[in-house]
Amino acid sequence: xxxxxxxxxxxxxxFYFASYPSEKxxxxxxxMSRFYSEEGxxxxxxxxxxxxxxxxxxxRVERSDKSFQRELSRSKVKAIRNFYDTAVTQPPIPGxxxxxxxxxxxxxxxTDGSGVGRLQEPGENFYIIDGQHRLAALEFYARTHPxxxxxxxxxxxxxxxxxxxxxxxxxxxxxxxxTRINKxxxxxxxxxxxxxxxxxxxxxxxxxxxxxxDDSPLRYRINRLGGRSKQEKWILQAELFNEVHRWxxxxxxKILADGTDKRHAAIYYEIIRxxxxxxxxxxxxxxxxxxxxxxxxxxxxxMVRVCADLATSEPExxxxxxxxxxxxxxxxxxQVQEFRNNGFYERFPAKGQxxxxxxxxxxxxxxxxxxxxxxx
Numbered sequence: 001x002x003x004x005x006x007x008x009x010x011x012x013x014x015f016y017f018a019s020y021p022s023e024k025x026x027x028x029x030x031x032m033s034r035f036y037s038e039e040g041x042x043x044x045x046x047x048x049x050x051x052x053x054x055x056x057x058x059x060r061v062e063r064s065d066k067s068f069q070r071e072l073s074r075s076k077v078k079a080i081r082n083f084y085d086t087a088v089t090q091p092p093i094p095g096x097x098x099x100x101x102x103x104x105x106x107x108x109x110x111t112d113g114s115g116v117g118r119l120q121e122p123g124e125n126f127y128i129i130d131g132q133h134r135l136a137a138l139e140f141y142a143r144t145h146p147x148x149x150x151x152x153x154x155x156x157x158x159x160x161x162x163x164x165x166x167x168x169x170x171x172x173x174x175x176x177x178x179t180r181i182n183k184x185x186x187x188x189x190x191x192x193x194x195x196x197x198x199x200x201x202x203x204x205x206x207x208x209x210x211x212x213x214d215d216s217p218l219r220y221r222i223n224r225l226g227g228r229s230k231q232e233k234w235i236l237q238a239e240l241f242n243e244v245h246r247w248x249x250x251x252x253x254k255i256l257a258d259g260t261d262k263r264h265a266a267i268y269y270e271i272i273r274x275x276x277x278x279x280x281x282x283x284x285x286x287x288x289x290x291x292x293x294x295x296x297x298x299x300x301x302x303m304v305r306v307c308a309d310l311a312t313s314e315p316e317x318x319x320x321x322x323x324x325x326x327x328x329x330x331x332x333x334x335q336v337q338e339f340r341n342n343g344f345y346e347r348f349p350a351k352g353q354x355x356x357x358x359x360x361x362x363x364x365x366x367x368x369x370x371x372x373x374x375x376x
Contacts, residue, residue, distance in 0.1 A: 005119035005158070007107055016107070016119055016160070017096070019153040026139055029099070030125045031132060080137035085145075093138070096155045097131030104161035122160070129159070198260050199252050203245035205265035206272065207237060210244075213269070217276040221295070234288075235297045243304035244272070250308065250373070270318065275307040278325035282332045286339060293339045298353055302360035309365055309373045331367045 005018035020028075084092045101122040109117035128135060135154075142149035211222045222240055223233035248255065248268070258264055279287070286292040293299050310325065338347055348363070350356035365372045 001121045002108075002118040003121065004116065005107070007109060007115045007117065007119075016105075016158040018119065018156050018158060020156045022138055022142065022149050022152040022154055025097075025154050025156070026135065026142065028121065028125050029128055029135060031128070031136065076133050077137045077140070080134055081140050084137060084141045092152060093134060093154055095131075095134075096157045097134060098129040098157050098159070099126035099131075100129050100159045101126050102161065105158075119158070126158070199248050199255075200245060202255060202260050202265050202268075203241060203248045205262050206244050206248070206269045207241045209266065209269040210240065210272065211237065213273070216269075216273055217280050234295045235300050239297050239301060240304070243301045247304065247308040247311075271311045271321075272304065272307050274318070274321045275310065275325060276303070277322045278329055279303060279332070281322075281326045282329045283336060284333065286336050291341055292336070293341060293344045294336075298356055299339065299360055301357045302364055305357075305361040305372075306364050306368070306370060309370050310368075312373050313371065328370075329368050331369075332364065335367055 003018050003020070005016040008015055008017060101124065103122040103124065105122060106120040107117055109115065138149065138152070138154070207222070210216050210218045211220070211224070213219065218234065218240075221232075221234040222237045223235065224237045251268075255264065255268075283292075283294045286294045288295050310328070314324070314328070338344075345356075348356055348359050350359055362372055
C-alpha cells in the first residue's frame with residue numbers, strides 16, 4: 001500500500017508529512033499503554049517482545065506508574081474525545097502525530113520538484129512517538145461515531161529507517177516538557193540519547209539499578225513521576241540522581257580510566273547498595289518508618305554523600321562490606337531519636353534543604369568518624 005506524502009529535508013535528515021485517513025491509521029499504529037473509555041471498554045496495549053528495544057523503552061515510559069496511567073490518561077483521553085464531539089468548524093486534530101518505523105520506506109517522488117510523491121507503508125505497525133492520547137481518543141470516537149470519524153484525516157510526520165537510538169531520542173525530545181515527562185522520569189532516559197554527557201549516563205545506570213534491582217534497599221521506593229505518583233515513595237529520582245552524579249563527578253577521572261560502561265557502573269551500584277543495606281540494619285525500626293526522617297529525601301541525600309566519603313576511604317574488599325560498614329556506622333543507632341519527625345527541623349536548623357543536607361551529611365559523618373571529602 002502507498003500514500004501521498006511530502007518528503008521534507010532538514011540538514012541530513014529526511015522525513016515525511018502525510019494526511020492519514022483515521023480509519024486506516026488506527027489499524028497501523030501500536031498502542032503501548034492501556035486506555036479506557038467512559039462508555040466502558042478500552043484499548044489493550046500490545047505485547048512487547050523482549051528483543052524489541054524501542055517498544056520496550058516506550059512502554060516502560062508510558063506504563064511506569066499504574067496510578068498515573070489509570071487516572072491521568074483517562075481524564076486526558078476523555079477531554080480530547082469531548083473535543084472531537086464538539087469540534088465543528090475547527091479541525092479536531094490540528095497538530096501532527098509523530099510516527100516511527102525502523103523499516104526504510106520506499107518513496108517515489110513526482111517529477112515536478114515539489115517533494116510530493118508516493119510513500120510505501122511499512123509492513124509492521126508504526127510506533128507512536130507523540131500522539132498516543134489523541135489517537136486513543138480517536139479510537140473511542142470512531143467506535144461511537146464511525147461515519148464522522150471516517151471523514152477525519154490525521155496529519156502525521158513519519159520517520160523511517162532510523163536507528164533505535166534515533167527513535168528513543170525523538171521520544172525524549174518530544175516528551176521532555178514540564179507538562180509531559182517529569183524531570184525525575186527523564187533521569188532513566190539519559191542513556192538513550194546521544195547528547196547526554198557520559199558522566200550523566202553513568203550516574204543514570206546506577207539510579208536505574210537502585211530503582212529496579214531486586215537486591216536494592218531502595219527498590220520501587222524511588223519516585224519517577226514527581227507529584228503525579230500516588231504510591232508511597234521515599235525520594236524523587238531526580239534528587240537521588242543528583243547526589244549519585246555528584247559522587248560520579250568527583251570520581252570521574254578514575255571512572256574514565258577503569259571504564260564507563262554498565263559493567264563498571266554496576267560496581268558503583270554495589271557500593272551504594274551495600275551502604276544502604278548497612279544503614280537499614282543500623283537504623284533498625286526507624287528505617288522506612290513514617291515517624292522518622294531517616295528515609296526522607298533530606299536524610300537519604302545526606303547518606304549518599306556519606307557513602308561517597310566512606311567508599312573513598314574504604315572501597316575494598318567488597319566481600320564482607322555490608323558487615324564491615326554496619327559496624328562502622330553503628331554509632332548512628334545512638335542518634336536515632338535525633339531523626340524523629342517531631343522537632344527534626346529545629347534540631348537541624350538551616351536556611352533551606354541544600355544547607356540542611358550539608359549539615360546532616362557532616363553530622364552523620366562525624367558520628368561514624370568518617371572524613372568528609374570535597375566535591376573536587
